[in-house]
Amino acid sequence: MGRDQFESEMNRGFLQLLTLHLLEEKLYGYEIVQRMEKMGYCIEESSLYPLLRRLASKGLLESDWQVVENKPRKYYVISKEGKQVREEINAVWEKQNQILNRVKEGAKDA
Amino acid sequence: MRKKLEKYLDEVRDYLVTDEDAADVLKEIESNILEKCQAQYGECSDENIEKTLATFGKAIDVAKEYSSGEPLIPVFLKKVLWFYTGVLFLVHLGLNGLAFGLHSDGFIFPFFFNGVSGWASYLVSIPLLLVFDFGLVCLLLAGVSQLKASVLLPLPRRSFLRPKGERKYNVWIQVLLLVMSGFFLSLAFDPQTFENLVKSAFSGTDMHFVALSDLFTGLYIGVAINVIVETLFYFVGRWFRTGFLEFLKAVVSISVWQYVLRTAVPGLEGLELLVQNVLKGVLIFVVVILVINVIVMLVRSVVREVKEHV
Numbered sequence: 174m175g176r177d178q179f180e181s182e183m184n185r186g187f188l189q190l191l192t193l194h195l196l197e198e199k200l201y202g203y204e205i206v207q208r209m210e211k212m213g214y215c216i217e218e219s220s221l222y223p224l225l226r227r228l229a230s231k232g233l234l235e236s237d238w239q240v241v242e243n244k245p246r247k248y249y250v251i252s253k254e255g256k257q258v259r260e261e262i263n264a265v266w267e268k269q270n271q272i273l274n275r276v277k278e279g280a281k282d283a
Numbered sequence: 284m285r286k287k288l289e290k291y292l293d294e295v296r297d298y299l300v301t302d303e304d305a306a307d308v309l310k311e312i313e314s315n316i317l318e319k320c321q322a323q324y325g326e327c328s329d330e331n332i333e334k335t336l337a338t339f340g341k342a343i344d345v346a347k348e349y350s351s352g353e354p355l356i357p358v359f360l361k362k363v364l365w366f367y368t369g370v371l372f373l374v375h376l377g378l379n380g381l382a383f384g385l386h387s388d389g390f391i392f393p394f395f396f397n398g399v400s401g402w403a404s405y406l407v408s409i410p411l412l413l414v415f416d417f418g419l420v421c422l423l424l425a426g427v428s429q430l431k432a433s434v435l436l437p438l439p440r441r442s443f444l445r446p447k448g449e450r451k452y453n454v455w456i457q458v459l460l461l462v463m464s465g466f467f468l469s470l471a472f473d474p475q476t477f478e479n480l481v482k483s484a485f486s487g488t489d490m491h492f493v494a495l496s497d498l499f500t501g502l503y504i505g506v507a508i509n510v511i512v513e514t515l516f517y518f519v520g521r522w523f524r525t526g527f528l529e530f531l532k533a534v535v536s537i538s539v540w541q542y543v544l545r546t547a548v549p550g551l552e553g554l555e556l557l558v559q560n561v562l563k564g565v566l567i568f569v570v571v572i573l574v575i576n577v578i579v580m581l582v583r584s585v586v587r588e589v590k591e592h593v
Contacts (some may be wrong), residue, residue: 202311203318219340222315223348230303238310246318247311 188216188224190266193259196234199250225249233258287333288316294342300350308349315339355425363436364420370443371416377531378566379408380538437580443527445520452521457514464510471503505543509536530569537562 195208202222209216228234233255238247251259292309299305316335317327324331339345356364427436516532541558 201318202315203322206319207322217340218315218319219345219348222311226303226308226311226349227351244317244321245310245314247314 184216184220188221189228190259190262192221192224192228193233193251193255193262196249196251196255199248201246201248205249228255285327285329285332287329287336288313291316291336291342295346295349298343298346298350300346300352302351312345312349353428356421356428360424360428360436363438364424366438367420367423367436368413368417371420372413373531375412375416376409377534379405379412380535437577437584443523445522445524450521452518457517460510460514460517464507464514467503467507467510471500471507473500501543505540508539508543512536512539534562534565 191209191214192205195205200208202218202225205225206216206218206221209221225234225236229236229249233252234249235252236247236249238245240246292313295312296305296309299308301308316332316339319339320327320331320335323335424436512532512535516528520528537558
């Protein structure tokens with residue numbers, strides 16, 4: 174497996190969690206991309222936009238069309254169910270981090 | 284106005300497969316592209332949209348990301364696809380060969396082959412058979428997949444295929460067999476016979492009327508064709524178990540001999556009829572056994588699935 178493929182697989186889960194955190198506030202697609210870029214996380218738009226739809230279809234996000242400056246924009250925000258799932262994923266993430274740190278420390282000791 | 288964008292969205296629409304509202308998906312893609320263009324260039328002219336589209340990804344890739352649903356044939360059925368196509372192709376090819384050799388266009392399964400009028404058309408039919416069989420198996424597997432049937436399709440590869448460790452092959456034996464077939468063909472060489480063979484291939488004339496000048500010519504040609512058959516089966520034997528191949532080889536050899544003797548020695552109509560009937564009988568028997576085996580395997584798979592779910 175090449176580095177790019179490995180990174181893209183890791184990004185898939187991370188992007189979902191990051192999106193659920195970012196959408197505490199109501200944002201539209203390109204705005205999310207810009208926020209992520211400001212945080213130093215560059216993402217391919219072709220991956221993010223379909224992800225937003227998938228999360229919305231699972232009920233983790235709410236969406237609505239609004240017309241701003243004569244342009245239609247689709248806004249997304251996290252739903253109640255999304256917040257619950259986010260907490261569960263956070264717990265998994267933290268547990269995985271702890272395991273990884275323990276393994277790394279063990280490797281140093283060895 | 285925005286012709287490039289419209290063309291791009293049309294392309295996405297062509298490849299998009301989704302249970303969601305496709306118009307809403309396209310509206311969202313359009314909105315995202317325009318937002319990006321506005322943010323980067325300030326104005327959404329055709330030129331700026333073209334630049335934005337270049338960084339947005341190919342229409343087919345965007346459609347792929349937005350598409351959902353199961354593939355037509357799942358990856359885990361790939362081996363089943365090749366195996367079933369291979370077996371069906373061999374059976375199909377064999378039946379076509381027999382129909383051609385025995386001059387019987389309605390041989391057992393009239394729907395199972397194209398009408399074969401000369402050996403050239405038989406050769407041409409080989410790729411057609413392969414494409415047809417591949418398509419037929421694809422259609423069946425796609426049907427099984429779309430119905431979400433959780434039946435395990437039987438894959439008795441061990442009965443037919445040689446394990447990798449047993450795949451012994453000697454290229455010199457192959458060369459020797461080819462030289463032998465060439466030798467016997469040269470003994471039987473007769474310009475008139477070969478001219479008639481070529482004519483029959485392209486005119487669709489029944490090969491029955493190709494005159495083999497005498498019994499010895501017939502015998503030489505019979506031996507030569509059988510050595511060629513042996514050569515082919517030796518090559519194919521690298522992958523397949525011999526029991527299965529020996530049976531196929533025997534059927535082909537009997538067909539060749541009955542044809543050559545019938546053509547070289549007049550007055551053997553009785554023998555020809557006998558051989559034809561015996562071959563038909565054997566084939567019907569084998570096909571019935573094969574069909575019963577397949578049905579038993581399918582029923583066993585279904586019973587196993589049901590037991591696991593109960």
